[in-house]
Amino acid sequence: MFERRLYHHVDWALLAAVLALCTIGVVMIYSTTADPTRASSHMHLTQLYAIFLGLGAMALMLMFDYRTFTDKSHIIYIVLLAVLVYVMFFGKVQMGARRWIPLRFFNLQPSEFAKLGVALVLAKFYGENRGAPAWAELGIGGLLTAIPLFLIAREPDLGTAVVLLPVFLAVAYLAGMRMRVLGVLCLCLVLAAPVAWRFGLKDYQKTRISTFLDPSQDAKGAGYQQIQARITVGSGGLSGKGFKQGTQGQLRFLPVAHNDFIFSVLAEEQGFAGVLVALGLYLFVILRALEAARLAKDRLGSYLVLGVLASFTFQVVYNITMSAGLAPVKGLTLPLMSYGGSSMIATLAGFGLVLNVRMRRFTN
Amino acid sequence: MIVVLFSVLAVSFWVLQVVQHAKFEEMAENNHQRTLALRAPRGIIFDRTGHVLVENRHSYSISIVREHTKDLNRTIRLLAAVLRLDESGVRDIVNRHRREPTYQPIMILQDASLAQVAAVTARRLDFELPDVVVEQIPTRRYPETMAAHLFGYVGEVSDRDVADGESKSGDIVGQSGIEKTYNNLLMGEDGAKRVVVNSVGREIRTLDEDPPAEGKRLQLTIDYDVQKAVQDGFKNSGYNGAAVILDPNNGDVLAFTSVPSYDPNAFAAGIDRATWKSLTADELLPLQDRAIQGRYSPGSTFKMAVATAAIEEGVVTPDFKVYCPGHAVFFGRSFQCSLSNGRGHGTVDMRTAIEHSCNVYFYTVGNMVGIDKIHKWATLLGLGEKTGIDLPNEVQGLVPSPEWKKATTKTHEKWYAGETISVSIGQGAVSLTPVSMAVYISTIANGGTRYTPHLLKAVDDGSGWKPVPAPAARSSVQLKPETLQMLHDATWRVVNGNGTGGGARIPGYDVSGKTGTAQVISLEGAKSAKGKTEKDLRDNGWFVFFAPRDNPQIAGAVFVEHGGHGGVTAAPIAKHVLQTFFAKREGRPLPVLPANPPYRNPLMKAAAVTAAGPNQN
Numbered sequence: 001m002f003e004r005r006l007y008h009h010v011d012w013a014l015l016a017a018v019l020a021l022c023t024i025g026v027v028m029i030y031s032t033t034a035d036p037t038r039a040s041s042h043m044h045l046t047q048l049y050a051i052f053l054g055l056g057a058m059a060l061m062l063m064f065d066y067r068t069f070t071d072k073s074h075i076i077y078i079v080l081l082a083v084l085v086y087v088m089f090f091g092k093v094q095m096g097a098r099r100w101i102p103l104r105f106f107n108l109q110p111s112e113f114a115k116l117g118v119a120l121v122l123a124k125f126y127g128e129n130r131g132a133p134a135w136a137e138l139g140i141g142g143l144l145t146a147i148p149l150f151l152i153a154r155e156p157d158l159g160t161a162v163v164l165l166p167v168f169l170a171v172a173y174l175a176g177m178r179m180r181v182l183g184v185l186c187l188c189l190v191l192a193a194p195v196a197w198r199f200g201l202k203d204y205q206k207t208r209i210s211t212f213l214d215p216s217q218d219a220k221g222a223g224y225q226q227i228q229a230r231i232t233v234g235s236g237g238l239s240g241k242g243f244k245q246g247t248q249g250q251l252r253f254l255p256v257a258h259n260d261f262i263f264s265v266l267a268e269e270q271g272f273a274g275v276l277v278a279l280g281l282y283l284f285v286i287l288r289a290l291e292a293a294r295l296a297k298d299r300l301g302s303y304l305v306l307g308v309l310a311s312f313t314f315q316v317v318y319n320i321t322m323s324a325g326l327a328p329v330k331g332l333t334l335p336l337m338s339y340g341g342s343s344m345i346a347t348l349a350g351f352g353l354v355l356n357v358r359m360r361r362f363t364n
Numbered sequence: 365m366i367v368v369l370f371s372v373l374a375v376s377f378w379v380l381q382v383v384q385h386a387k388f389e390e391m392a393e394n395n396h397q398r399t400l401a402l403r404a405p406r407g408i409i410f411d412r413t414g415h416v417l418v419e420n421r422h423s424y425s426i427s428i429v430r431e432h433t434k435d436l437n438r439t440i441r442l443l444a445a446v447l448r449l450d451e452s453g454v455r456d457i458v459n460r461h462r463r464e465p466t467y468q469p470i471m472i473l474q475d476a477s478l479a480q481v482a483a484v485t486a487r488r489l490d491f492e493l494p495d496v497v498v499e500q501i502p503t504r505r506y507p508e509t510m511a512a513h514l515f516g517y518v519g520e521v522s523d524r525d526v527a528d529g530e531s532k533s534g535d536i537v538g539q540s541g542i543e544k545t546y547n548n549l550l551m552g553e554d555g556a557k558r559v560v561v562n563s564v565g566r567e568i569r570t571l572d573e574d575p576p577a578e579g580k581r582l583q584l585t586i587d588y589d590v591q592k593a594v595q596d597g598f599k600n601s602g603y604n605g606a607a608v609i610l611d612p613n614n615g616d617v618l619a620f621t622s623v624p625s626y627d628p629n630a631f632a633a634g635i636d637r638a639t640w641k642s643l644t645a646d647e648l649l650p651l652q653d654r655a656i657q658g659r660y661s662p663g664s665t666f667k668m669a670v671a672t673a674a675i676e677e678g679v680v681t682p683d684f685k686v687y688c689p690g691h692a693v694f695f696g697r698s699f700q701c702s703l704s705n706g707r708g709h710g711t712v713d714m715r716t717a718i719e720h721s722c723n724v725y726f727y728t729v730g731n732m733v734g735i736d737k738i739h740k741w742a743t744l745l746g747l748g749e750k751t752g753i754d755l756p757n758e759v760q761g762l763v764p765s766p767e768w769k770k771a772t773t774k775t776h777e778k779w780y781a782g783e784t785i786s787v788s789i790g791q792g793a794v795s796l797t798p799v800s801m802a803v804y805i806s807t808i809a810n811g812g813t814r815y816t817p818h819l820l821k822a823v824d825d826g827s828g829w830k831p832v833p834a835p836a837a838r839s840s841v842q843l844k845p846e847t848l849q850m851l852h853d854a855t856w857r858v859v860n861g862n863g864t865g866g867g868a869r870i871p872g873y874d875v876s877g878k879t880g881t882a883q884v885i886s887l888e889g890a891k892s893a894k895g896k897t898e899k900d901l902r903d904n905g906w907f908v909f910f911a912p913r914d915n916p917q918i919a920g921a922v923f924v925e926h927g928g929h930g931g932v933t934a935a936p937i938a939k940h941v942l943q944t945f946f947a948k949r950e951g952r953p954l955p956v957l958p959a960n961p962p963y964r965n966p967l968m969k970a971a972a973v974t975a976a977g978p979n980q981n
Binding site: 228230231232233234235236237238247248251252253267271272275276279282283286287290313317320321324325326 | 366367369370373374376377378380381382384385387388389391392393395396560561562568
């Protein structure tokens with residue numbers, strides 16, 4: 001249980017940086033959605049509630065030793081799979097995808113929590129083994145990742161599903177997986193790509209990728225968002241157009257500005273200066289969390305931190321790249337800033353685990 | 365590795381936001397700013413007393429802006445359904461403008477009904493037709509569809525004029541009449557408005573506005589009531605024709621009409637193909653301005669020109685007498701006099717010959733004067749040349765001469781003296797426009813000054829009315845007093861004596877005039893071949909007049925197509941015009957013609973059917 005002295009080992013700097021990013025996110029959400037004439041003007045408030053819920057989840061994660069969670073990880077994992085299966089059949093359909101479970105106050109998106117579940121179960125699985133993982137262990141770890149990945153991809157939510165891959169790769173790499181194996185895996189991916197292109201991808205996913213290669217071929221359709229993202233970012237300039245003064249986000253040239261493209265809005269309204277601040281905060285958060293992994297008292301702890309951090313880093317880097325129109329548009333949110341309750345709660349809970357590992361580095 | 369990744373990201377943003385900032389800023393502005401043209405209203409046109417003749421109204425146009433269109437076919441389909449238009453027609457319009465820049469609106473409907481505007485607006489609010497815009501534009505309105513040929517009509521500028529650099533594509537310019545002649549004055553300067561629009565094209569707010577400047581206002585020499593009287597007169601008679609009424613002291617055009625007419629309002633908002641086709645296919649040629657573009661034999665109205673030549677050249681005096689037995693033989697050919705019963709006028713002098721329109725007298729005198737002198741004096745009186753009226757496309761009349769014949773015949777034939785005989789009574793090759801006939805009688809009325817008829821009296825560019833000086837007289841000859849005395853006496857007697865123009869008599873106003881009844885020779889061959897009845901070949905009627913005799917205030921020519929005797933059909937129209945003119949001048953109530961005309965043109969029933977038929981297609 002939580003001991004008083006542990007309080008002093010909480011990484012307040014990391015927590016502060018995380019909260020700073022949350023604050024920037026809420027401000028940007030307010031900027032793009034608050035409009036007394038529109039019904040959606042309460043979105044920034046919803047986000048605030050989500051942050052408080054997330055802080056609650058973070059506190060919950062801090063209360064128990066992280067080993068308590070990893071010990072129960074198989075149960076958590078099975079519950080997770082059950083929920084994902086439930087979503088597949090009974091989930092709420094929105095924008096053509098079945099991703100949500102409607103709760104009383106908000107829609108829960110279980111796939112966001114899958115990242116934590118997979119990080120926990122992989123940390124546990126590899127943490128208990130010493131030495132470089134054998135082929136069989138790699139295969140089991142891969143399977144543990146592949147099952148939820150497959151379920152999520154079927155929703156369909158390819159973006160969130162793919163985020164599980166770095167979790168596995170990071171933990172397996174840390175556990176001693178040889179670079180050669182990684183090479184083989186990459187080769188498999190490359191070989192699987194045409195097959196996936198042929199059978200696995202939906203049409204809209206194909207167009208997204210092909211328009212990324214040449215956005216102007218379809219300036220009105222799929223390439224539109226990418227071009228608009230570049231315009232949004234580029235027109236921001238050095239110091240930005242000012243709070244609520246953006247035109248691209250405010251006038252809806254950029255779709256889902258409060259969500260997937262929140263970073264573009266930041267770039268537009270706060271300019272390169274704002275971008276540097278946010279990038280710096282994210283970099284600080286990631287490096288600080290890596291430090292937690294290094295300091296962890298056991299392999300389990302560092303695997304867990306890295307698992308959590310892998311999906312976070314992947315999402316941050318990918319989303320920011322996409323926000324500048326430099327990557328294909330995918331429904332990947334920017335953790336801590338994008339609008340979305342489930343994502344916020346899961347991410348803060350994940351940082352709860354990271355703080356937990358660092359905080360308990362001296363305990364037995 | 366993470367640090368490297370983030371550095372790469374930072375550099376990427378730096379490239380986008382700082383290095384390429386200008387380019388993207390411009391793109392963002394193009395995204396959310398639109399420049400909308402604000403059409404300038406054309407200048408309002410007034411009559412000489414301030415009565416509004418042509419004004420503007422608001423009309424709504426519906427256009428497609430393809431800039432943000434995702435599925436053009438869907439937009440066309442939906443829009444056609446909402447507007448209840450033919451889909452293929454809408455598609456044709458879009459295809460015609462396909463190569464224009466996408467931000468340029470393609471106008472689908474120029475004068476939309478309020479129901480159509482409401483239907484589109486409702487769909488726009490539902491984001492169903494985000495790429496369709498409704499614009500309010502000023503459109504020409506001709507409150508009473510009077511004097512269509514005089515005002516003319518407006519329409520979109522032709523590609524050729526755009527190429528000339530006179531106007532820009534899409535401009536509405538005058539295509540005929542006053543609208544064309546004074547287009548540069550009437551056209552205002554379009555303004556522009558920069559607005560912020562959101563991603564579905566809805567206007568959020570206005571950034572700045574350059575208001576349009578209205579065109580200059582014009583005051584015409586036209587008198588609304590006189591104009592109305594002319595048109596009422598024609599309507600009452602049931603005939604087609606033309607009339608030009610002038611102030612003989614300066615050339616002010618008081619009234620100007622050509623019948624049949626058309627509705628210029630149909631052109632103001634873009635004429636549809638069916639209406640245009642029916643107008644151009646109509647055998648009665650409603651688009652032709654008979655007053656300046658129709659050429660007709662003047663008949664006996666020409667006799668004053670011959671008389672003037674005879675006296676001025678000293679060939680005869682007004683007292684010269686001829687015996688009229690009802691016909692006369694010249695160069696071996698017999699020529700009839702004007703009386704239908706074949707009887708003669710007996711011995712007549714020049715005054716009596718004009719009063720009774722004796723042909724034999726003028727055959728004789730014309731033969732004595734010769735074609736060259738007839739041509740010289742007819743021209744001095746304003747015939748056979750363009751009058752120079754400020755309307756486009758005036759045609760030149762013809763008073764024949766030996767030079768003309770030599771130049772126009774293939775074998776350079778010379779003039780035969782026998783041809784002069786027909787010319788002497790306004791037949792043969794003589795063909796004149798009604799407007800030149802009005803100048804002719806004005807010149808006779810004022811004693812020899814050939815004014816240029818003109819319509820523009822004053823211009824107001826916003827700083828008050830500035831009178832426009834009347835154009836200089838074309839020529840001025842001092843007619844001998846005896847010529848003038850004779851002409852005024854004779855024309856007075858035509859109306860007030862025992863002459864042919866009694867239909868225009870107004871006691872106390874000394875109306876002077878001359879009737880004319882001209883054979884429709886040129887039409888004969890063509891029309892009879894088409895199996896037309898004799899009535900189609902009925903003579904054209906003329907009445908030229910001025911009043912009062914001693915101090916002329918008004919002069920004019922009334923031409924009645926197939927009107928038969930000018931004294932019967934044309935003179936009553938002139939009478940109504942004169943009564944209106946004097947009543948207005950003296951502040952008396954204006955005369956009103958009976959609603960049910962006492963007689964109607966027997967031709968008009970058949971003609972009305974052919975005229976109405978294609979119009980309904």
